[in-house]
Amino acid sequence: MNMPPNYRGVSEPFTLTSNQHATMLDVAAWFLPDGSTFPPVDAVDSDGSILELVLQELRPWRRTIQSCLDSAAEHDMGSYLQVLQQDDLEAYEALRTLVLGRYLTAPEVWAALGYTGRRPSPIGVGEAERWLSPDLLQPVLDRGKIYRPTPSG
Amino acid sequence: MTIRRGTYDATAFDASPDDVADVVIIGAGPSGAVYAKYLASWGFHVVCLEQGDWVGTAEYTGNRQEYEVSMYGTWHKNGNIRKLPSDYPVDTSEADVIPVMYNAVGGGTIHYGGHFPRMLPSDFRVRTLDGVADDWPLTYEDLAPYYVRTEAEFAVSAMPGDPAYPDGPAAPNPALPINAYGRKLAEGFNALGYSWWPAPNAITQSTIGDLVPCVRYGTCEAGCPNGSKASVDITHWPAALKAGTTLVTGAWVSEVTTNAKGLATGVVFSDRNGVQRRLRTDLVVMAANGIGTPRLLLNSTSAAHPNGLANSSDLVGRNLMLHPTAMAVGVFDEDMTSWRGPAGQNIHSYEFYETDVSRGFVRGAKWLSMPTSGPLVTSDLLAPADRDTRGEELLDHIKRVMGHSVLLVILTEDLPHEDNRVTLDPVATDRHGVPAAKVTYRRDQNNIDMVAWNLRKAEEALHASGARDVILHDVMPDQPGHLLGTARMGTDPETSVTDPFGRAHDVSNLWIADGSLYVTSGGVNPTNTIAALALRGVTELVRRAADQEVAS
Numbered sequence: 226m227n228m229p230p231n232y233r234g235v236s237e238p239f240t241l242t243s244n245q246h247a248t249m250l251d252v253a254a255w256f257l258p259d260g261s262t263f264p265p266v267d268a269v270d271s272d273g274s275i276l277e278l279v280l281q282e283l284r285p286w287r288r289t290i291q292s293c294l295d296s297a298a299e300h301d302m303g304s305y306l307q308v309l310q311q312d313d314l315e316a317y318e319a320l321r322t323l324v325l326g327r328y329l330t331a332p333e334v335w336a337a338l339g340y341t342g343r344r345p346s347p348i349g350v351g352e353a354e355r356w357l358s359p360d361l362l363q364p365v366l367d368r369g370k371i372y373r374p375t376p377s378g
Numbered sequence: 379m380t381i382r383r384g385t386y387d388a389t390a391f392d393a394s395p396d397d398v399a400d401v402v403i404i405g406a407g408p409s410g411a412v413y414a415k416y417l418a419s420w421g422f423h424v425v426c427l428e429q430g431d432w433v434g435t436a437e438y439t440g441n442r443q444e445y446e447v448s449m450y451g452t453w454h455k456n457g458n459i460r461k462l463p464s465d466y467p468v469d470t471s472e473a474d475v476i477p478v479m480y481n482a483v484g485g486g487t488i489h490y491g492g493h494f495p496r497m498l499p500s501d502f503r504v505r506t507l508d509g510v511a512d513d514w515p516l517t518y519e520d521l522a523p524y525y526v527r528t529e530a531e532f533a534v535s536a537m538p539g540d541p542a543y544p545d546g547p548a549a550p551n552p553a554l555p556i557n558a559y560g561r562k563l564a565e566g567f568n569a570l571g572y573s574w575w576p577a578p579n580a581i582t583q584s585t586i587g588d589l590v591p592c593v594r595y596g597t598c599e600a601g602c603p604n605g606s607k608a609s610v611d612i613t614h615w616p617a618a619l620k621a622g623t624t625l626v627t628g629a630w631v632s633e634v635t636t637n638a639k640g641l642a643t644g645v646v647f648s649d650r651n652g653v654q655r656r657l658r659t660d661l662v663v664m665a666a667n668g669i670g671t672p673r674l675l676l677n678s679t680s681a682a683h684p685n686g687l688a689n690s691s692d693l694v695g696r697n698l699m700l701h702p703t704a705m706a707v708g709v710f711d712e713d714m715t716s717w718r719g720p721a722g723q724n725i726h727s728y729e730f731y732e733t734d735v736s737r738g739f740v741r742g743a744k745w746l747s748m749p750t751s752g753p754l755v756t757s758d759l760l761a762p763a764d765r766d767t768r769g770e771e772l773l774d775h776i777k778r779v780m781g782h783s784v785l786l787v788i789l790t791e792d793l794p795h796e797d798n799r800v801t802l803d804p805v806a807t808d809r810h811g812v813p814a815a816k817v818t819y820r821r822d823q824n825n826i827d828m829v830a831w832n833l834r835k836a837e838e839a840l841h842a843s844g845a846r847d848v849i850l851h852d853v854m855p856d857q858p859g860h861l862l863g864t865a866r867m868g869t870d871p872e873t874s875v876t877d878p879f880g881r882a883h884d885v886s887n888l889w890i891a892d893g894s895l896y897v898t899s900g901g902v903n904p905t906n907t908i909a910a911l912a913l914r915g916v917t918e919l920v921r922r923a924a925d926q927e928v929a930s
Contacts, residue, residue, distance in 0.1 A: 226385070228434075229390075229431070229432065231432055231433070256769075257769050257772070258768060258769040259769070260769055260770030261770070263773050275443070278442075278447070279444060281444070282439070282450075282451045282452050283447060283450065285451050285452065285459055285460055285461050322451075322754075325757060329753040329757070329776075330443055330754070335752075335753070339713070340752055343595045343596070343752075345441075345594070346719075347593050347594075348555060348583055348593075353553055353554060353556070356555050356556045356561050361564055362575075364568045366539075368541065369541055370542075371541050371573045371728060371729075372498055372544065373498070373500040373507065373732050374499065375499040375503045375518065376503065
């Protein structure tokens with residue numbers, strides 16, 4: 226089947242200037258200050274490849290995020306984000322998604338959280354029956370039909 | 379006739395002004411696809427106009443590292459945020475629930491979870507049984523044969539014998555595994571004496587047509603990257619095209635035209651470059667969903683139809699129902715790898731579906747369980763106070779919930795109200811200057827009480843299942859936003875827009891095929907019913923075709 230061209234992906238690319246990138250790391254450090262259990266926020270995505278993926282998926286938020294990063298650079302980060310959360314929740318959430326999305330997409334963070342990511346897991350023969358045995362449905366069957374019969378139209 | 383067969387972009391549409399299509403369908407989602415496939419099999423030359431594009435399986439993010447982030451951006455449920463070239467603005471500033479739609483070949487089936495229940499017998503007799511709203515002009519028994527055929531075409535996986543329904547034939551596939559988290563919940567339901575059953579899904583476990591077996595990515599709502607979820611771009615459109623249908627993408631319909639007698643004569647549409655085109659037709663089928671269909675009808679005014687097409691009842695756009703949905707998240711000690719799909723519904727319960735007036739409200743809700751997700755989405759499942767934490771504390775909360783939880787979703791019936799409606803936005807337009815849709819939708823006290831009561835019962839059920847914590851989420855604005863009721867069917871032209879099959883009372887060569895036809899919403903996911911109603915409608919259309927009045 227010859228399909229017509231797809232226009233879904235046509236939009237302006239989403240990249241950050243060096244200043245915006247530096248501010249993004251400051252935002253990330255505010256949301257995810259270093260601790261002892263999980264990888265430090267500035268240690269993940271060292272080559273920037275995850276950020277690139279994240280930005281492409283957040284293209285609908287490009288202007289909001291870029292504008293917020295430009296503004297945030299001129300303020301104390303904690304104060305700025307607290308005010309933003311009160312005054313423009315949508316923009317605050319966009320920034321949160323950017324920095325949490327970058328961090329929580331990193332494989333080393335997945336490993337620390339015990340997350341394997343999405344892997345194909347074909348359904349095995351008899352698997353559906355195994356989850357229902359032995360007799361998990363028996364009480365339901367014993368009770369019988371529960372629908373309300375209706376007068377036919 | 380020079381209208382080329384096959385699928386191509388509207389910029390390449392080169393039909394002669396003298397050409398007359400047998401049928402023009404507006405919208406290539408589930409109802410449009412059912413109509414196209416069936417009509418083409420009977421030899422009609424169908425031209426379907428779809429403002430979106432084809433979406434290739436490779437475009438879905440579900441098997442990629444960036445999947446979760448995509449759900450907040452390019453695959454966001456809300457078109458006002460996603461802002462794809464195919465999206466049009468919808469003013470939701472006066473709506474408690476946001477309508478969810480996807481403009482593409484496949485329509486809402488691109489974005490849906492594949493949940494594929496039928497409505498229940500009582501859903502068609504709400505006035506008779508419960509004294510509220512209206513009865514449908516058909517019964518469960520009338521629709522049952524079309525459900526059977528629809529479930530075959532959508533390669534449904536289901537277990538026969540569900541005690542919530544009358545008996546019927548087996549689905550094409552057995553039920554999907556309920557996984558550890560479904561079993562955990564089922565044990566709690568059994569302890570409380572609740573009825574439940576492995577839930578039906580339009581997700582295949584065998585190769586059927588172009589569908590291939592599910593591998594449980596659990597990402598159905600952002601499209602299936604494996605091609606296992608039955609979206610109609612896979613299940614219906616290839617056959618419709620093979621039978622000679624014309625499917626034009628990037629075609630933004632703005633108006634259905636009529637003649638002095640009030641019959642539909644054709645449509646006006648723009649391509650993506652803004653070039654306006656006209657196409658004549660003998661018959662128009664509206665399949666643009668419960669928002670898009672009333673929007674176009676209201677925008678199609680003429681001397682014969684001054685209030686919009688098919689709107690002598692003033693009911694076009696009214697009685698919008700969106701299925702307000704809440705959720706209880708049960709957090710367990712055990713690691714159940716609960717992000718494993720499909721997603722897809724897992725088990726369902728109709729224990730509290732029917733009216734019990736002692737609860738303080740009428741009608742009820744379907745409960746269904748679903749898998750959770752990875753770390754980013756899990757951060758949004760947390761209780762508000764936990765979600766607002768930062769650093770190690772936030773990550774500890776995510777780790778505690780992710781993989782250890784089950785989502786118990788409460789999908790409620792909302793009763794029709796004429797003030798809940800779709801109108802034309804007086805200011806905003808789409809990219810071609812056509813008025814945008816404005817949605818006004820407020821939940822009534824019956825629904826507010828219904829949700830509160832069900833959340834309390836869901837919390838009890840999760841504790842009975844062994845949950846250590848339960849996190850309650852009241853009605854979620856973007857879940858699921860099913861689009862129902864805005865051109866209701868009925869027998870009386872004063873109280874309905876179409877006849878019991880979908881033909882407009884006012885315009886005999888105009889049919890409505892989508893969820894707009896709903897009389898009451900029921901409390902179940904609608905795609906199975908929308909497709910079955912479409913199959914019933916198009917069967918009747920063909921039966922009446924010899925006597926069909928046309929303009930040309």
